Amino acid sequence: MSRRKLRRVFSRLWLLAPVTTLGVGCSSTWGCDAAPVQETFTLESIELADGGVATADTACEEVCAQLGARAPCSFKRSSAGLAEPDEVSCEMRYLCEGRRPEGLCSDGMVEGRVPALGALFARMAHLEAASVPAFERLADELAAHGAPERLVRAARRSAKEEVRHARAMESLAVRHGAAMPEVTVAPFGYRSLEALALENAVEGCVRETFGAVLAGWQARCAEDATVREALAAIAPDELCHSELSWDINAWVRTRLPEDAWARVEAARREAWSALERDAADSLMPEHVARQSGLPSPEVARQLVRELARTLMA
Numbered sequence: 539m540s541r542r543k544l545r546r547v548f549s550r551l552w553l554l555a556p557v558t559t560l561g562v563g564c565s566s567t568w569g570c571d572a573a574p575v576q577e578t579f580t581l582e583s584i585e586l587a588d589g590g591v592a593t594a595d596t597a598c599e600e601v602c603a604q605l606g607a608r609a610p611c612s613f614k615r616s617s618a619g620l621a622e623p624d625e626v627s628c629e630m631r632y633l634c635e636g637r638r639p640e641g642l643c644s645d646g647m648v649e650g651r652v653p654a655l656g657a658l659f660a661r662m663a664h665l666e667a668a669s670v671p672a673f674e675r676l677a678d679e680l681a682a683h684g685a686p687e688r689l690v691r692a693a694r695r696s697a698k699e700e701v702r703h704a705r706a707m708e709s710l711a712v713r714h715g716a717a718m719p720e721v722t723v724a725p726f727g728y729r730s731l732e733a734l735a736l737e738n739a740v741e742g743c744v745r746e747t748f749g750a751v752l753a754g755w756q757a758r759c760a761e762d763a764t765v766r767e768a769l770a771a772i773a774p775d776e777l778c779h780s781e782l783s784w785d786i787n788a789w790v791r792t793r794l795p796e797d798a799w800a801r802v803e804a805a806r807r808e809a810w811s812a813l814e815r816d817a818a819d820s821l822m823p824e825h826v827a828r829q830s831g832l833p834s835p836e837v838a839r840q841l842v843r844e845l846a847r848t849l850m851a
Contacts, residue, residue, distance in 0.1 A: 742783025760831025
């Protein structure tokens, strides 16, 4: 995959994003981490489709559907002295993309009650921070396997850039009432070149490449100007990280036997399919989607399909 071709693909997909500053909204229910998350909302703040306000007599499935969420759901009382529940808990599925290191033990979940937008940025910050040891290990392993020095230097530079990205996302999380969860990664051990190639194919060529597309999309689409500014600074770096992934992919192709390379290609194909399923299954509150600028599940799935079609050709 040449850098010129990759950049053409990114430019074409980014141009599809509506530009908020031109007055075009980016209606969205796309979110971060495929694992389901229970979010809690105050009933009196939820307006139903008929214009009424949600109460404890409203089915919780109806309330969550209005929020762009789904069951399982439940009503809660915020205080033990209340006779009726005044909150509802709904399932959300957030999906952020980037290079996850092998042995990542922390899940990015935010403890306690925080605003949904803060929780999203906190999990994005957690993933950016987790990318730091992922790139540091990648650089060490590339050097150990005799990779060209330019690839080693690029991996170390990427680790430093992810530190800056994590700080930017953490700042957005704090601004919206959440703290970045601590990153916990199990100790690294030696890996074969095939193992390195497999992780790079999934986490780099697929997940990180799509994450770069999302960063550029948010930089154009987020209603929150601070989010647009932060992602506009991050997106070019993420594009370079994607390019590094494909450069590593091209190098390992020359070093692996055919049977090992076939396994790498199969893992990449499955990663695209899994990412498309995750995109279709993601959910988040409408106001969070608008402020963060993430695309709708259907649009995100189309972006995944187009990336896979072009980059796997």
